[in-house]
Each structure stands twice: as C-alpha cells, then as structure tokens.
Amino acid sequence: MGGKNVTLQNEVKKDILTVENLKIYYPLASESFFGKGGVVKAVDGVSFTIRENEVFGIVGESGCGKSTLGRGLCRLDPITEGHVVLDSQDISNFDRKRMRPIRKTIQMIFQDPYASLNPRMSVFDIIAEPIRIYNLAKDDKELEQRVIDLLRRVGLDSYHANRYPHEFSGGQRQRIGIARALAVEPKLIIADEPVSALDVSIQAQVLNLLNELKKDLNLTYIFIAHDLSVVEYISDRIGVMYLGTFVEAGDKNKIYKNPLHPYTQALLSAVPIADPTLKRKRIILEGSIPSATNPPSGCKFHTRCPKCMSICETVVPERYEPSPDHYVYCHLYDDKMGYKND
Template structure:
C-alpha cells in the first residue's frame, strides 16, 4: 500500500494560561487534543467544525507556524517536528498555506509582483531578473489576473482578487500540499464559487493535495474527497465526503448537517438543536467532550473518552453509542 503524502499522529497543542505577577502557568488551553489523519497525494481532506474547535491550529501545526506540544507530523517519510534551519526551509517549498483574510495576509507596502516573487528569491528559484518577471506573470495568469497587475499594490484589488494573489504566492514554489485556512470565508458567496473552482482546476493541473479548513459544510462537500469533523480539539468523525453527508454517524455531525440550508423549498429537514454552549477548551468536560450537549448521551459518555474507531468501510467515528 502506498504511503500517504502527510500523516499526522496523536497531534496535540496546548497554549499555556499564565497569571499573577510572575506570570506562572496556571492552566492550559487544549486547542488540539490527540488528532490523527492522513492525506494522500493529490487529494483534499476537509477539516470542519465550529469556530474555536482547533481546525486552524491543526493546519498551522502541520506547517510549524505554531509549534505542536506533542505528536508526529510525517511528510513524505520525514518527521516535520525534527527539522530545523535549512531542512525546515526546504520543507516549506513542499507545504504552503493560503490564509483566511485576504486583507491582512498581504503586505500593503509591497507590490503584487514582489509579494508573489518573494518566495522565488528566498528559495533561489529565479536566476535572472527576466526569469523572475516571467515566472510572476505566469503565476498571475494562472490564477486569472493580468500581467500588469504585478506593479499594483494590494489596496487596489477586491477581496476575491487579493485571495487569488495569495493563491499565486502559494503556487510560486511548486508545493505538493497547500493548507487552505478558511480561504473563502471572508468573501462574497458569488466570489467563493470562483475561488473554489480555481482551487479545483489548480489541483487537477498541478496534482496538489489540500488540507481544506472551513466551517461552511456546503463548501467542504463540494471540494473534499474525505471530511474530518472536529469538536473541541478532537476529531469525532471522518469518512468519504458522500458517505458522511448521506449518513452521518456522530450526533455532533448530525446536528451540524441539520443546520445546512437546502435550496429546495419542497425538501424539509428536521433541525437538531443542541442544548447549552460550547465548553471552554481551558476546562473541557470529562470523557466525551460532547456529552454535555449530546441528545443521546449515557453515563458512560461522561467517564470514558471514546476512541476513533471504524464503523463501516472508511467511516470512522468516536462515539460509545454508534
């Protein structure tokens, strides 16, 4: 069996809580708590869940923009956590990121050509000025922008155009995996579709793999081959996209999908309303983190942490009752 492009095992990230005059650690926010998944070459894994569940932190830990607390991140057989210096810089040619906010992720003092070409300079991928200019123009045209846009500045572009610039920047070093950190959540719905279609076209053209982080389930269904659902730092369900949307196993996934609007007024879907609020990751519930809001919870759920186990072919679920 072929090895996956990326394998994440038992990944955890805890942010310390400090207080008092001496800023001693008095607790920790468990943002990511024992996450496991893999991504094959050329596939898209969607990572979904409510705001604050640890999706973006997971993506940034993979790239080591945030240092993980523990766990293994294996990319093409190499442990990312063991790399430093030049080896880590070389890895970032293969793994890139598209940020959520196209207004904050581009340097307003740099021209578009300099933003896209910065990675070419850092990784020494353009030997001459002519080669640099040709590569920048090619990248702009690849994402649907014009060659003369390279002399302009970010404030002269719309949100959708800025996100295209961010995509071109990520493509500059010819990566194998791109972390898409909610790349369309800040855009209008009509522009979202254009950006999603662009990402799919680029995937087919360059054989890219995506870790697609989002909270919009309809967007994730469209672009992902497999979907992982996170709740309070843990993956509670993972399956092929069609299987998960057609037959969710975990009560949390069922509740999420019941809230997705259906564009057919004749189709009625029963809304599942969860009780209570999302618990604090600084003080999560014992056992299954979802048990306090789960409509089918039993006493066992508050005592033991459910393991992510396979319930059907390729369908994994962390629930004592499913």
C-alpha cells in the first residue's frame, strides 16, 4: 500500500513554473566603459521547468546571470523576451498592478541578509508588512499571532519581535528574511545565494531549516548558488549556467555522477574533497569569461573549451537528451552530425 501511495503522489505533481527562451538584456548608454551603445545580454535564452515541491538549483561562475534570472522570474527586473508561466498563468508581460496578487505565489530570499531588511523597521513590522498588504489577518491580535508563529517556525521567538535588524547576527537576519518570505504563504520561493554570506556552521543550520520548511509547507524552491556542494545537498534537479545560458540541466545525481558538458566537468573538478588522501584531477579552464555585451558566436563556451571543434565556433548547440531528465547543450552529443561523445 505504501508503494502505491508514493506512486500516486508522484503522478499528481504538476509543473509549477515553466520558463521558455527567457532573455533579459540591459541597454548601455551611447558612451560607456563597455563601448558605444549595445546591450548586456545578462540572460540569453534560458528554458526549464520546475515541478511542485522540488528544489531546482542554479549554479555557475560569478557574473553568469544566475541572480538576474532569479530577479526576472520574480519580475523585479524587466523581461526582454520569452515566457514565464507560473502556476498555469503567463506573467511575462504583467505590469506592477497585475503582478501584485501574483507575489503571494512567488517570493524571494535575498543574498545579503542585512541589506534586504529595512533598518528602521522592527522585526515585527518587517514580517507584518506583507500580511497587512494582502489582508491576511482579520485583526491586530491575529496579526500578532501570525508574526510570532512565523518567528518560531524559523527558530526565533516573540522576544525578537521588537528588536531591529542591526541587533542580530547574519544567520538570524537571514531567518527573518525567510520568515518575511513565508508571511504571504507562497508556493514558490527563489533563494538567491541565501547562505553565501554566512559562516559554514550557520549555512548548515539555514539549509536544514529550508529543507524542513519545504517538507512542512509543501514549498518549491529555486536555489541559486555558486557553491556546488551546497547545491548538491539541497537540490533535486540542477541547471548549470554559463554566460547567460544553460549548458546542462537535469537530475542532480546524474549531473554530479556523470557530468556531460566540459564546463560542468571543470566546475565539479574544483569541488574540494573532504578526505585529504584522495585527489581529484583538476580541469583548468584557460582564458577569462567573455563579455556579455559581445558574447562569442556559436557555443559561448568554445573560447575556453578543451574539446572545442570547428562547428562550436559558428553553430549554437541545440538541447540534447542523452538520458532521461539529463539535458546538455553541446555538439559532442549530436548523433545526427556524428559528433557523439564516447
């Protein structure tokens, strides 16, 4: 009976977010450090799907567009092109007024736990503000109880309610940010490097808290980070970004055990191993990341790729699926063109 119940639960899981060919470009001034005019292609054609109650991790080097992608999905940054379908509703072209009710469904946890909190507001008011905006409490007594319940859920207490952000440690501030995100009872939370500014021991506490909340509240996460070990711990599926695009995506275990794209292989080769007696062969990438204002033609990674072929310089790779739920954007896996990688 238990096996049947698990199967039924897996079958009813639906896609909560679908992203199709998302592009976020920023126009440059006619005269700037980057040259004359043009655009910064921060996110340049990203597509993926997230299912209910899963954690989708997004990894990549600094400057690859991870945070911009997260802000675009929340519609905090304008979308240049593409579609974002949240809970069966296309929000790509929604203005601020139409987005207001949608923000109950999607919330964001920011990287800096201090800059994201208003230093002039008490913790109570920080958490109570979204509850007031969306009229989620019928009176002041219920409002107070909801705030206290949220504080306790994230490991704080009523004692902390009347204090101000500068009185807390970094880990405690991030817990306040999590409580604020939970205040409107969202379905999807975008966590933009939520533990990168914290000590390692505190990182573990916050990650465990996020896991508990996911199970208790049936939440779905997009977890953005540059630390591959953290992403492996918390994620179910992963997307690897390079210069505004995905190069590989799919099931976490498949990507970590059998990385296909040369960029993913290089990233994973740099992950430290806890056992000092074991050594991993490092893949050193030559050169620097190209400018997002003038990305390379063809495959964007070809200027640094140790397996670069002539086709990589001119033809943008399509999405290939060498195994179920494991996608790679690389000509090495194109059967039709005879470049199958063995």
